[in-house]
Amino acid sequence: MNDTYELRSGDTHIEVHKFFPGAVAGVAIVALILQASFPVYLPKLDILDLPLLITIYFGLSRRNPSTGLLLGMVIGLAQDALSGPTVPLGFYGIAKTIIGFLASSIGARLDTEHPAARFSLTVAFFVLQQAILVLTRRILMAQPEPWFNMHLAVAAAVNAILGIFLYIALDRLRRNQ
Amino acid sequence: MVAIPSRHKSLSLLAAVLLAQLLLLAVQIKRDSHGRLIRVWAITAVSPFERSGAWGFDKVRGVWRHYFALQATSHENEALRVENDALKLAITQLQAKSAEADRLAELLSFRNSHKDVPMLGARVIGASAGTASRTVEIDRGERDGIRRDMAVITPDGAVGKIIEVYRDNSQVLLLTDKEGGAGAMLIESRIQSPVVGTGEPLLSMKYVANDDKVNVGEKVVTSGMDKIFPRDIPVGTVQEIKPGMPFKTILLHPAAKLNRLEDVIVLLSLQALEPPTDATAPSSESNSSSAPANPSAPKPAAPVKP
Numbered sequence: 506m507n508d509t510y511e512l513r514s515g516d517t518h519i520e521v522h523k524f525f526p527g528a529v530a531g532v533a534i535v536a537l538i539l540q541a542s543f544p545v546y547l548p549k550l551d552i553l554d555l556p557l558l559i560t561i562y563f564g565l566s567r568r569n570p571s572t573g574l575l576l577g578m579v580i581g582l583a584q585d586a587l588s589g590p591t592v593p594l595g596f597y598g599i600a601k602t603i604i605g606f607l608a609s610s611i612g613a614r615l616d617t618e619h620p621a622a623r624f625s626l627t628v629a630f631f632v633l634q635q636a637i638l639v640l641t642r643r644i645l646m647a648q649p650e651p652w653f654n655m656h657l658a659v660a661a662a663v664n665a666i667l668g669i670f671l672y673i674a675l676d677r678l679r680r681n682q
Numbered sequence: 683m684v685a686i687p688s689r690h691k692s693l694s695l696l697a698a699v700l701l702a703q704l705l706l707l708a709v710q711i712k713r714d715s716h717g718r719l720i721r722v723w724a725i726t727a728v729s730p731f732e733r734s735g736a737w738g739f740d741k742v743r744g745v746w747r748h749y750f751a752l753q754a755t756s757h758e759n760e761a762l763r764v765e766n767d768a769l770k771l772a773i774t775q776l777q778a779k780s781a782e783a784d785r786l787a788e789l790l791s792f793r794n795s796h797k798d799v800p801m802l803g804a805r806v807i808g809a810s811a812g813t814a815s816r817t818v819e820i821d822r823g824e825r826d827g828i829r830r831d832m833a834v835i836t837p838d839g840a841v842g843k844i845i846e847v848y849r850d851n852s853q854v855l856l857l858t859d860k861e862g863g864a865g866a867m868l869i870e871s872r873i874q875s876p877v878v879g880t881g882e883p884l885l886s887m888k889y890v891a892n893d894d895k896v897n898v899g900e901k902v903v904t905s906g907m908d909k910i911f912p913r914d915i916p917v918g919t920v921q922e923i924k925p926g927m928p929f930k931t932i933l934l935h936p937a938a939k940l941n942r943l944e945d946v947i948v949l950l951s952l953q954a955l956e957p958p959t960d961a962t963a964p965s966s967e968s969n970s971s972s973a974p975a976n977p978s979a980p981k982p983a984a985p986v987k988p
Contacts, residue, residue, distance in 0.1 A: 541921070570695075570696070571692045574696050574699055575695075575699070582703075594703075594705065594707070594710060595703035595707040596707065596708040599703045599707070603696075606692065641707070645711055647713060
């Protein structure tokens with residue numbers, strides 16, 4: 506199996522990246538463990554959403570909507586499972602499934618390797634995830650939830666900045682590198 | 683090169699995964715008032731079909747019952763018709779009893795309001811056989827203390843006087859008979875004049891001079907001058923006034939329902955009844971004529987309880 510291949514979209518040629526075996530699963534597990542540990546040891550870091558960053562990164566890199574949405578679903582469901590009994594299974598799962606699908610779809614059409622593009626996309630996906638979560642809470646769970654506030658804006662920016670560096674680190678797991 | 687899945691395939695997979703997770707959420711989420719969300723959704727999804735099915739079933743059953751399964755309908759119809767006839771008869775009987783109860787209640791009320799006046803309740807059991815006279819027969823007679831020329835009234839007004847007394851029955855000459863009448867007066871002008879029967883449903887008031895002012899609708903009451911009726915018993919209402927020479931012709935509508943008498947009251951004395959609230963004592967200043975003297979004034983009878 507080739508490490509990389511090119512996705513032809515109009516006149517642009519976008520690389521589709523492959524990763525070392527177990528890299529995706531390993532990174533996702535580590536992200537979930539860290540995410541579950543932040544509130545215990547570093548409460549101020551609870552604004553970080555590492556599972557979301559991982560979902561975005563692998564979606565943008567692998568550029569396969571089917572695998573992207575499946576990876577988002579698995580990560581989201583795992584995050585649900587680790588979030589305690591107050592969060593029903595599927596709460597994060599639905600949001601990250603959609604994020605994974607959209608990230609893969611966008612990654613298949615645009616070059617998302619530039620840090621500025623990654624920053625913008627991370628902010629957009631963070632906001633979108635928040636919208637999906639609020640919709641889920643309001644419509645399905647009939648619970649009041651603010652659409653957006655300054656805390657979430659800061660969280661979106663912090664996650665996007667962290668994402669730039671995290672994505673660079675994760676780029677080293679690509680086979681073509 | 684790895685084959686990229688088609689966009690439709692990805693969208694289908696996305697829809698399936700989202701649907702599965704939505705169902706997973708619905709199974710877990712529990713609404714306080716409606717139970718689990720999956721149950722709410724299931725019922726919401728199924729109930730339109732259930733309603734449609736019930737509506738269709740009702741329609742089919744209705745068509746079957748109303749157009750095909752009619753074997754027992756004829757018998758049922760006949761039984762209902764018989765029952766309907768019986769109910770109509772029962773209703774008629776009940777209406778008659780109700781009307782009788784109303785009349786008796788009215789009589790009782792009248793009697794209770796004049797406890798100090800000796801009077802006797804009687805039931806009309808017959809009427810004159812011909813149209814030449816207007817009399818009725820009552821079920822009280824000599825044994826009950828009734829004598830000739832006693833006044834007969836109803837709570838509505840004067841009826842007539844006793845003309846014949848038998849052992850257990852009596853005959854009453856109504857005011858409308860050509861031989862009937864009573865001393866009366868107009869309640870507003872206090873003009874006194876006898877009222878006589880015409881043989882027709884209306885009464886006639888005689889001897890009211892043309893110069894005297896009389897209004898249609900004016901009430902007429904007994905004057906007490908005939909020594910039969912106590913004063914201030916309603917006689918009738920002025921219905922028509924015709925000028926004449928030298929007296930007016932005044933037609934009255936009787937106060938009592940003389941054509942529908944069933945229960946009456948016989949006054950056993952000439953003791954005056956308590957006047958109605960709108961009646962005042964008669965004034966002799968405006969009298970244009972006096973009532974004719976009655977040569978056969980009744981002898982006051984002893985009070986008899988009805």
